[in-house]
Amino acid sequence: MADSLDQIFIRAKQWLLSPLVGHAPNWLVQIGSSLLNIIALLGVFLTLFALISVLERKILGRMQNRYGPNRVGPFGLLQPVADGIKMLIKEDIVPVRADKVVHFLAPILIAAAAILALGVIPYGRNMTPFVIDGGILFFFAVGSTNELAVFMAGWGSNNKFSMLGAMRAIAQMISYELPLLITVLPVVMAVGSLNPDKIVFAQKYYYFGFVPHWFVLTPWGATAFILFFVSGLVESNRTPFDVPEGESEIVAGHMTEYSGFKYATFFMAEYLGMFAVSGLAVTLFLGGWRAPLPWLAFIPSYIWFFAKLSILLFVFIWVRGTLPRTRVDQMMNFAWKFMLPMAFTCLISAAVWHYAGRRLSGWLWSFATIAIVYLVLSLFLDTRKKFTPRTYRFAE
Amino acid sequence: MNSVVFAIIAIFTLTFALAAATNPRLMHAALSFAVMFVGVAAFFFLLGAEFVGLVQIFVYVGAVAVLIVFTILLTRRDAEKDRGFNWGGVIVAIAVFAGLVWAILKTQSVSIGPPVIKALTVKQIGEALMTSYVWPLQCVGVLLTAALIGALILVLEDKRE
Amino acid sequence: MTLSIWLIVSVALFCIGLLAALSRRHAIFILIGIEMMLAAANINFIAFWRFAPQPAQPIGVMVAIFSIAIAAAEAAVGLAMVIAVYRHFHTTSVDQLDRLKG
Numbered sequence: 001m002a003d004s005l006d007q008i009f010i011r012a013k014q015w016l017l018s019p020l021v022g023h024a025p026n027w028l029v030q031i032g033s034s035l036l037n038i039i040a041l042l043g044v045f046l047t048l049f050a051l052i053s054v055l056e057r058k059i060l061g062r063m064q065n066r067y068g069p070n071r072v073g074p075f076g077l078l079q080p081v082a083d084g085i086k087m088l089i090k091e092d093i094v095p096v097r098a099d100k101v102v103h104f105l106a107p108i109l110i111a112a113a114a115i116l117a118l119g120v121i122p123y124g125r126n127m128t129p130f131v132i133d134g135g136i137l138f139f140f141a142v143g144s145t146n147e148l149a150v151f152m153a154g155w156g157s158n159n160k161f162s163m164l165g166a167m168r169a170i171a172q173m174i175s176y177e178l179p180l181l182i183t184v185l186p187v188v189m190a191v192g193s194l195n196p197d198k199i200v201f202a203q204k205y206y207y208f209g210f211v212p213h214w215f216v217l218t219p220w221g222a223t224a225f226i227l228f229f230v231s232g233l234v235e236s237n238r239t240p241f242d243v244p245e246g247e248s249e250i251v252a253g254h255m256t257e258y259s260g261f262k263y264a265t266f267f268m269a270e271y272l273g274m275f276a277v278s279g280l281a282v283t284l285f286l287g288g289w290r291a292p293l294p295w296l297a298f299i300p301s302y303i304w305f306f307a308k309l310s311i312l313l314f315v316f317i318w319v320r321g322t323l324p325r326t327r328v329d330q331m332m333n334f335a336w337k338f339m340l341p342m343a344f345t346c347l348i349s350a351a352v353w354h355y356a357g358r359r360l361s362g363w364l365w366s367f368a369t370i371a372i373v374y375l376v377l378s379l380f381l382d383t384r385k386k387f388t389p390r391t392y393r394f395a396e
Numbered sequence: 397m398n399s400v401v402f403a404i405i406a407i408f409t410l411t412f413a414l415a416a417a418t419n420p421r422l423m424h425a426a427l428s429f430a431v432m433f434v435g436v437a438a439f440f441f442l443l444g445a446e447f448v449g450l451v452q453i454f455v456y457v458g459a460v461a462v463l464i465v466f467t468i469l470l471t472r473r474d475a476e477k478d479r480g481f482n483w484g485g486v487i488v489a490i491a492v493f494a495g496l497v498w499a500i501l502k503t504q505s506v507s508i509g510p511p512v513i514k515a516l517t518v519k520q521i522g523e524a525l526m527t528s529y530v531w532p533l534q535c536v537g538v539l540l541t542a543a544l545i546g547a548l549i550l551v552l553e554d555k556r557e
Numbered sequence: 558m559t560l561s562i563w564l565i566v567s568v569a570l571f572c573i574g575l576l577a578a579l580s581r582r583h584a585i586f587i588l589i590g591i592e593m594m595l596a597a598a599n600i601n602f603i604a605f606w607r608f609a610p611q612p613a614q615p616i617g618v619m620v621a622i623f624s625i626a627i628a629a630a631e632a633a634v635g636l637a638m639v640i641a642v643y644r645h646f647h648t649t650s651v652d653q654l655d656r657l658k659g
Contacts, residue, residue, distance in 0.1 A: 102423065134518050137450045144458025148430055151465055155423065163469075170462065194518050399558055406566050413570055413593060417577035422585075429589050436570075436596045440621075443563075443607045448599075448621045455625050460592065460632045467585055467636040471643040485580025493572040500564050507559050513611055516618065524614045525622075532619075536626050543630035547637035553644075 006300040009040070010126055037129040038119075045118060049271045050080035056317045063321040090260035095158055098257065102156035107258065107265035109149035114272035116142045121279040122196050124289045124302035135196045136188065139280060140181060143235065146273075147173050150244075150254050153266075157257035165253025168328060169244035172234060175335040180231040182343035183224040186350030187215055187284045196280075200288030210294065214287040219367035220349040225285040227343055229315075232277035234331070236270055238316060240323040241331055278312040279305075329385075337381055345373040402442060409435030420481070422468050430461035447518050563604040571597035582650045584639045588632060595628040 004011070013036050020029050054077060058068030070076040094103060120135040122128040132138050147170050154166020188194055191202040205213040215221035234241040244253040255266050282288060286308050289301035326334070349366040356362035412435060415428040433456040440449035525533055574593030577586055599621045606617020643649050 099423065102427065132446065133515075134447050134450050137447070137454070137518075141450045141453040141458065144454055147462050148427075148457060148465070151462065152427065155465070155469070174462075192519065402558060402562075410566070410569055410573065413573040416589060416593070417573050417581075417586075422583065425586065426589070429592075432593070433596065436600060439566075439600055440603055443603050445603050445606070445618050445621070448603060448618055448625070451622060451625055452596075452599075455629050456592075456596075460629055463633060463636050464585060464589065467639055470640055471585070471649050482580040482582070485576055485578075488579055489572045489576035492575060493568060496568045496572075497565055500561050500568065503561075507561050508608055509559060510608055511610070513607070516615055521615060521618060521622075524619060528614050529619050532623055536623055540626065540630050543634050547633045550634070550637035550641045 006125055006302075008300075009124070009302075013037075013040075034130070041118060041129055042115070045115075045272060045275060046268075048275065049268055050084075051077075052271060052313060053083065053267075054079040056320075059314070059317050060321045063318075084264070087261055087264040092260045092262065093257075095257050098158045099156045102152050103257070104156075104262075106149050106153035106156055107262045107269065109152065110146060110269040111265050111272065113142050113145050113149065114269045114276055117276040118272065118279065120196055121276070121283055122200050122288055123279075123305050124300065127289075127302060128197055131195070131197060134194045136184060136194045136199075136280075136284075139276070140177075140184075143273075143276075144177065146235075153258070154254035157254070159257055162254050162256050165244055165256070169237065169254055172237075172241065172243065172328075172331060175332055176231045176234040176339075179227055179335060179339040179343045180235060182340070183228040183231065183346060184284060186220050186224050186346050189347070189350055190215065190354060196283050196288075200283060200290065203287040203290060206294055212287055212290065212292050214285065214290075214292075216285040216287075218350075218353060219363060219370055220346045220353060221285055223342065223349070223370050224346045225281065227339055227346065228281055228285070229312075230339070232274075232281065233316065233319065234335075236273040236277060238270075238274065239320040240326050242325060243328055243331065274313065274316055275309070278309050278316070281312060282308045338377060341373065341377060342370075345370055398442075405435055405438045405442065409439065418481070422472075423465065426461065426464050426468055429464070430457050433457050433461070444513070445516060447516070447521055560604060560608040563608075564601065567597045567600040567604065570600065582652055584642070584649045584651050584654075585636070587651065588635045588639070591635075592628060592632060595624060599624050 013033065016036060017029060017032055020032055024032075054069060057079070058070075058076065061068030068076060069079045072078045072082050094100060117139050119129045120132055120138050128135075150166050150169045150173070154162045154164075154169075157163075187199060191199045193199065203212070203214050207213065211217065216225045237244050245255060255263060258266060282305060289305040291297045291299060291301075291304055349369040352369055353362045353366040356365045409432055412428045412432040416425045416432055419425040419428065433452060436456075437449040437452040440446070440452060571594050574590045574597060576590070577593060578590030581587055581590070602617045602621050602624070606615065609617075639649060642654065646654060648654070
């Protein structure tokens with residue numbers, strides 16, 4: 001019974017494709033299977049996007065001691081419908097001297113990159129939409145096309161503020177792409193494969209019968225998870241790193257000249273990017289769709305995945321409600337002077353953990369590696385702006 | 397089915413390559429160049445070398461294309477269009493194309509079909525990189541560091557004291 | 558799909574790159590042409606790797622990976638040079654860069 005509930009979507013897909021299997025050529029069945037995967041993926045994640053957009057406003061409101069939107073449906077949960085109607089009926093203004101093709105394609109490219117990145121994450125047992133051998137590399141390759149799309153948005157608007165905002169956004173994204181990649185490397189090294197299914201498979205065991213073998217419960221894994229999470233915050237342009245879209249900074253940065261449905265596409269792409277990064281964090285560090293305790297494995301695998309995803313999304317929203325925005329130079333210093341050395345330390349620490357035997361001595365040595373580097377960095381790294389003492393020319 | 401996909405990707409790639417080579421508007425040519433590399437990566441996927449295709453998208457579309465559009469932006473004082481097109485280049489390109497296609501079609505040994513091979517996993521590439529090709533890997537690392545430092549020094553403005 | 562079809566496509570991409578490198582006047586587009594030629598050579602390597610009897614090591618794939626890395630390094634240095642030349646001569650048209658002393 002537990003297995004049939006777990007595999008219910010796989011069985012549904014096979015039942016839907018069964019009229020085609022015997023009669024149509026093989027490539028048509030494969031295309032049909034892929035299309036069903038894509039439709040399911042889009043359906044689930046667009047619904048989740050709508051839900052998270054209203055839940056975020058409600059949670060932020062509660063943190064700020066007020067109700068969020070509560071007019072439209074029961075507890076305000078139909079607010080996305082009202083938002084969608086508003087976005088669709090707004091006039092679509094394109095600046096006169098803007099480059100029309102580039103201006104039109106930029107939001108589409110960002111949304112396409114986010115949706116493509118969602119396709120390689122395992123959502124349940126046997127429920128990865130597209131199994132690619134280098135799945136993690138596919139995720140990052142598609143995410144790196146975000147930079148070009150942001151540049152297209154900034155340049156296509158023919159607006160100096162948009163261009164400046166796009167340059168800042170690209171600088172931010174490029175700087176944090178390195179820690180994002182290097183913190184994934186310890187997990188890939190420990191598993192020996194770039195395939196997300198194999199990474200979830202390697203987190204199968206339980207120590208002492210009840211402590212799961214998730215990588216977040218190792219010293220290098222915990223540090224790598226925190227660094228990956230912060231880099232994910234930056235890559236999706238969320239507070240405290242939302243300099244590209246802060247109103248007091250640069251109007252709306254590269255999204256200034258977009259209105260109506262194109263702005264909604266940018267908004268959707270930001271949230272889908274958040275889902276993709278959270279999904280990858282769950283896969284790499286939190287054990288994917290596996291249950292935390294062996295006797296809880298009767299609960300279907302996709303429920304565990306979405307539960308863990310929801311916890312991570314709540315932390316995203318929580319951080320947004322708590323922390324103020326960083327300055328651009330503070331953000332860059334943080335990336336290059338702190339996160340990159342810590343990411344390399346995680347890599348070395350994972351190697352130490354593996355070669356000291358994956359036992360208690362390995363844990364202690366790897367924890368010591370990370371602790372020493374962190375102490376050195378925190379004591380000797382000083383990135384405050386130094387002001388020269390002020391000299392007065394006339395008054396003394 | 398395979399040949400239909402190959403024909404579609406080939407037409408896509410060559411169209412955008414031609415657009416990148418001949419479009420007088422600089423930005424559109426640079427963006428067509430980025431799209432062309434996605435087509436080339438699709439070729440690598442068709443040939444069974446998926447890792448190379450992904451590295452191609454990562455390096456070219458994610459880094460080289462961004463570098464090129466930034467450079468266009470930074471060197472844009474006069475105009476947005478590239479004035480002048482040298483038609484002698486077209487003749488040379490067509491001549492080279494004709495010569496090489498004639499050479500390919502005359503060679504008997506390249507008219508072979510694809511043999512059945514085992515799928516190449518990333519693990520095999522990693523093992524090969526770390527055992528047989530470790531010296532080229534280190535040399536490429538040194539080369540990339542030298543290129544990074546060299547490019548930085550080239551664009552550093554000398555400060556007048 | 559025979560090997561000759563793949564080689565013809567690779568030659569077509571190479572000649573379009575040659576076209577870009579020979580007939581454009583803006584320095585950046587000459588660099589774009591060179592990158593296109595390198596991509597065509599990579600397709601060639603991978604096509605020959607696919608259609609040939611497999612060696613012990615995946616040599617074609619290795620050469621293509623190193624070629625991509627080296628092409629990226631060369632593009633970075635070439636573009637830095639274009640910026641430096643632009644700062645000095647205030648033009649990027651290679652027709653006007655015909656004197657050794659500035």
